[in-house]
Amino acid sequence: MEPTVLVADDDPCIQRLLAQMLQTLGYRVMLAGSGEDALAQLGEQPVNLVLLDLNLPGMDGLEVLRRIRKCKARPAVVLISGSVSIEDAVEAMKSGACHCLTKPLSLKDLETTVREALTQQMLDTPGPGSAEQVLISASPAMREVVELVRCVSASPATTVLLTGETGTGKELIARELHRSGTRCHGPFVTLNCAALPAQLLESELFGHERGAFTDAKASRCGYFEEANGGTLFLDEIGELPLPLQAKLLRALQERVIRRVGGNRDIPIDVRVVAASNVDLVAAVEEGRFREDLFFRLSVIPIYVPPLRERKEAIIPLARHFCQLFARQLGRPVREFTEMEQMALLNYEWPGNVRELRNCIERAVLLDKPIDVGSGLCASESEAAGGVQDTLVLSLENPSxxxxxxxxxxxxxxxxxxxxxxxxxxxxxxxxxxxxxxxxxxxxxxxxxxxxxx
Incomplete structure (x- = not known):
């Protein structure tokens, strides 16, 4: 069955245009002229994706987005607007939007964004056919990790530090910890510490009071308050600037935060799960990461092994991704040849599960055989082995x-x-x-x- 997209926009012309574009791409389309109408339709039938106008009459797009994230079945949300300020874009991402698009929309941008949003929504949805379940069931090493996670979930306040290479599935493990514990009915809030500039990070993490800085026209809660009663997942924690590391340490130790520009402590009830793909012990030795924060975060350290150390999961995962993208693109699901399976198993996968997913998506999208040895754009195996044998630098002014x-x-x-x-x-x-x-x-x-x- 084709995915269902709900278009929430008060302009009938935009509604018709988006409906035609989406139907051309093979999606089932529903229309709503207001935020209240959109929420009512979401309560009546399943929807995979919402294209949500920011400037709706009555209940605005950001408020609709916040309410959608509280629904039991949470569709992916793409925000659309004639112009999106940086402040609104950050708030939208914090509230759960996966993309922001500006009008006028091109068919190519719409197609790419909708496909990516629907794909991520399917990957994030728990269930027997999710990437998480395939990853866990096909790998004894991952089953051991998940058993440890489920033991930890019985303690709702214990901090956890997930380590491992990029793309190994650390966020999936964090979500499993959240779902299997007593905080499962609370929010699961994610923040990538490398994705925001340092000057915005403090405000986004701890919130700010009105007038705290030039553009602070209203008070706003941060990620800690958004995650109250649930789990805050801090990805790439090694990228957190040193001044913010001190504030994070205080929040973990005293269970209170103080907003930027504020003068009162706000109590918090949050489990913090941090993740890093860099060696934090080395970062501590180099003075880039606080030792006291490292020990406070790593009450329960969990290492997520790379894909090359759990090769038994490669073919089941590849089949899962092949089925997922074939369904998304309306293509028939094909079986892998023996040569393709050997290529998948023999490759080292430096980008781990994320790279495997990208490889399969390209093969399905372009209807090409899977060939990790030569690649479809550039040789992934050559890239994994090194970009170039030498890096030539000038000795006159080396830096x-x-x-x-x-x-x-x-x-x-x-x-x-x-x-x-x-x-x-x-x-x-x-x-x-x-x-x-x-x-x-x-x-x-x-x-x-x-x-x-």
Whole structure:
């Protein structure tokens, strides 16, 4: 059955246009002219995705979004608007939107965004056929991890530190901890510490009072307050700036927070689950991470093994992703050949489950055989083994910044401008890579090299 998309927009012309575009792409479409109408329809029948206008009459889009996130069956939500301020975009992401689109919409942007949102929604939905269940059931190593998680879930306040390479499924483990414990009916709130600039991170994590800074026109609660009664998942905790590490330590020890610009302590009831793909012990030794915070977070340390250490899960996961994307794209599900299975098993998967998912999605989308040895854009196996044998630096004016700039430039050229894959190969978050590219002024140069190659 085709996915159902609910379009919530008060402009009949926009409604008709989006309905035509979505129906052309093969989706079933429902229409709502107000936030109240959208919520009523969500209560009557299942919906996979909501395209939600920010400026609805009466109940605005952000309030509708907050109410949708409290529904038992939570559809993916994409916010649409004529113009979205940075403040509204951050608030929308914090409230659970997976994308923000600005009008006018192109068919290509709509198709890409809707497909990605629906795919992520299916992956995040628990159940016998979810990626989480396939990952756990097919891997003894992961079953051991989950058994430990379920033991920890009996203690609702114990902090947990998840470590492991990028793409191994640390957020899935955090969600399992949340669902199997007494906090399962509370919110599960996620924050990637590398995804926001340092000047915004404190306000988003702890909230702010009106007038705390230039654009603080109203008081706003932060992620800690949003997660009250539930779980706060802090991904890439190693990227948290040192001044914020001290505030986080106080919140964990005293179970209170203070908003930016505030003068009173606010009690919190939150389990914190942190995750890192970098060596935090080394970060402590180098002075980049507080030792006291490390020990406070790692009450229960859990290591999530990379995919190459649980090869028995590769084929079941690949089949799951193949079925998922085939259903999403309206394609027939095909069986893997023996050669394809051997290629999948022999590859090291430096990007782990995320890279496997991307590989299968490309194969299904382009209707090509799976060939991890040669890849469809650039050789994943070559990229995993190294971008280039040598990195040539000038000895006249050597610097780490120059080495970093050249390395990013070479990685981007090798992966044909795929920032997500480049970030995985470099072992950093894509938002971190984006900031570094902007700082080095390499974005245009990387794009030009891809266009000329």
């Amino acid at each position: 780490l910044a120059e080495a970093e700039r050249l390395l990013i430039q070479q990685v981007m050229a090798r992966v044909n401008g795929d920032e997500h894959l480049a970030a995985e190969l470099l072992g950093i978050h894509s938002a971190t890579l984006s900031r570094k590219m902007d700082g080095h002024g390499t974005r245009d140069r990387c794009r030009d090299k891809v266009l000329l190659s």
